[in-house]
Amino acid sequence: MIRAVRTLFPYRGLIDNRVVCDRQHAVSDLTDPGSVNNPPEEMDGRPKHRVLVLNRLWQAVNIVAAPRAFSLLFQEHACVIHCDDSGYMVYGIDEWLLYSEENPARHEGDHIHTVRLKIRVPKILLLKSYDRLPVKEIRFTRQNLFERDGYVCQYCGDLFGPRELNLDHVIPRERGGRTTWENITTSCQRCNSRKANRLPHEAGMRLLRKPRRPSWRPFVSVAARDRLDDAWTHFLHLSHNGR
Secondary structure: OOOOEEEEOOHHHOOOHHHHHHHHHHHHHHOOHHHOEOOOEOOOOOEOOEEEEEOOOOOEEEEEEHHHHHHHHHOOOEEEEEEEOOEEEEEOHHHHHHHHHHOOOOOHHHEEEOOOOEEEOOOEEEEOOOOOOOOOOOOOOHHHHHHHOOOEOOOOOOEOOHHHEEEEEOOOHHHOOOOOOOOEEEEEHHHHHHHOOOOHHHHOOOOOOOOOOOOOOHHHHHHHHOOOOHHHHHHHHHHHHOO
16 A cells, blocks of 8 residues: 655755756666667666556556666656655656766666666666556457466366466357356366366355456556566556456
C-alpha cells in the first residue's frame, strides 16, 4: 500500500542555473550515442534495466528500456517515481538530475554515464497526461492459459510447474466442447486422467472457478515471469488483480 506521496517541485525549493546547465548537458549528451555509456544487457540480450511506466492514474501500462525512459523524461512527458522508507516521491527531470548527483546508486551499473554526468536509471515513471490502459487481444496459448489460472489445477487446487499441467476441455470435445477460453481449464495430470472424457460432475469433481477470457495486459504477465524489482510489486499486483 502506498504510504506517502511527496512531490518535489522544485527539489529543495529552487532550480538554480547549475541545474538548468546540467539538464542542457544531459540532453546534449544523451542525444549523442558516442557520449553515453548505456546500462549493460543480460546474457539473453535484453536490457538489464527495464523501467515500469504508469499512467497518470498510477496504473501500470508498459515496461520500457532505459533509453526510452530517459527520452520520456527529457521530453517532460513523464516524472520519476522513487520509493524509499517514507513512501513514494515524484521527481521532475531537474530534480532527478540533482538527486542522482547527491545520491549515487549503490551499484555502478545502475547509472547512465555521459561525458559530464552520472544519472541514476529510474525504476518507475509516471506519465503526466496519459490516463488510458492499453487494450490488446490476449492470444489463446498454453502459456497464457496457465497464467490465467496461476499454474493451479482448477480441480484439486494444487500449484504445479508448466510441465506437470495439462489443458482440459470442461465439456469434452466428443460432446461438442470447443477449444476456447471459456471451455479450457488448467488441470494436473492426475486430475486430467481422473476426469477423462466426462463432465466434471460425472467424475465427482468440481471446478474451483469457471474459465473465462482474461482481460489483463500481456506485459504484466511477461513481467511476472521475470525477476522483478521490489518497487514494481505494488503496481503489478494491482494490474494483475484488476484483470
